[in-house]
Amino acid sequence: MNNHLPIMPTRSNSGIHYYQTYDNSLALWPVPYETFYAPTRYGQTHIIASGPKGAPPLVLLHGALFSSTMWYPNIADWSSKYRTYAVDIIGDKNKSIPTDLCGTRAGYANWLHDVFNQLEIEKSHVLGLSLGGLHTLNFVLRMPERVKRAVILSPAETFVSFDQDFYKYALGLVEPNGVENFLKWMMEDRCVLQxxxxxxxxxxxxxxxxxxxxxxxxxxxxxxxxxxxxxxxxVPILLLLGEHEVIYNPQSAFKRASTLVAGIEAEIVSGAGHVLSMEQPSYVNERVMRFLGR
Known part of the structure; x- marks a missing residue:
């Protein structure tokens, strides 16, 4: 691991501006942390680590375009008992520096395998939201021997296909007011991003x-x-879905997961939508700790 890797974002103004906004978001992190890069076969992976160094590991995988900074409402509780590693998913918009995009499900599992090895983690709990939830289940299926328990929050597809509205709003993100329209569609008035x-x-x-x-x-x-x-x-799995999920039908995802995954604990969280770790952080934090503590 390299704590002082001398790398910069792309030289475009938008890349430099993004790094500045990332650092501003990281200032919301409520507990001590360290950041570093873990080299993998696909590039340098940026990681935010918190919690006691001797505690059991918990690997966190964020949602698309949200980066690891999204865990600031959750990290104080989770890092009280675990050594948390918030991993910037390579290829998404964050501080990881891809040199070769794996792009395949096997490649993404190999990337995370490299991260585990660099962190000297033999076996860990893994938690992911949305895109991170998809990565989590992919890793569980391909390398179950590396996962103790897995928590999957509002996974992207995974159990059921996206609703057509998802593509409409996602493709419209770069249009005027596209970001505002997307967030309003996804969160309504339940949550306003800091x-x-x-x-x-x-x-x-x-x-x-x-x-x-x-x-x-x-x-x-x-x-x-x-x-x-x-x-x-x-692998033991906890699946949490928001009752106001809009990227697909949460009841359909709940039914398929409950029917096919032996022993899964599946739950639809009231008062929450897609980003339930931000919309209902107190409940999600406690529910996750209860599941991982068994």
């Missing part, structure tokens, strides 16, 4: 960088796992 974090999200949307915009592949993401894949899961 201003510095909202600026980071907007900067990420506007940061045009081909290295961080992987094109979908047939064997990549997004992806709905097959019945056989879901039936093969052996």
């Amino acid at each position: 201003s510095d974090f909202a600026k980071q999200f907007h900067a990420g949307v506007m940061w045009q960088d081909e290295v961080r915009n992987p094109k979908p592949k047939a064997d990549g993401f997004p992806y709905v796992f097959s019945d056989d894949e879901l039936k093969s899961i052996t």
Whole structure:
């Protein structure tokens, strides 16, 4: 691990501006932390670590365009008992520096495997939201021996396909008022993003960088796992979905997961939508700690 890697974002103004907004969001982190880069076969992975160094590890994987800074409402509780590693997913808009986009489901699992090895983690709890939830289940299926327990929050696809409205709002992000329209559609009035974090999200949307915009592949993401894949899961899993989820029907996702994944704990959280870790942080924090503590 390298705490002082001398690398910079792309030289574009939008990249430099994004890094500034990321640092402003990281100032919201309520507990001591350290940041560093972990080298992998696909590039340098940026990580925010908190909690006691001797505590059991908990790897956190963020939602698309939100980066690891999104965990600021949750990290104080989770890092009280775990050594948390908030990992910037390579290829998404964040501080990780991809040199070769894996792009495939196997490649993404290998990337996370490299991160685990660099962190000297033999086995860890893993928690992911949205895109991070998709990565989490992908890793559980491909390398179950590295995962103790997995928490999946509002996973992108994974169990059911996106609603067509998702594509409409996601493709419209770069249009005038596109960010505002997207957030309003996703969160309604349940949650208003903190201003510095909202600026980071907007900067990420506007940061045009081909290295961080992987094109979908047939064997990549997004992806709905097959019945056989879901039936093969052996790692204990907690699935939390928001009752006001809009990117797909949460009841359909709940039913398919509960039917196919043996022993899964699946729950629809009242008063929450897609970003339930921000919309209902107190409940989610406690529910996660209860599940991981068994």
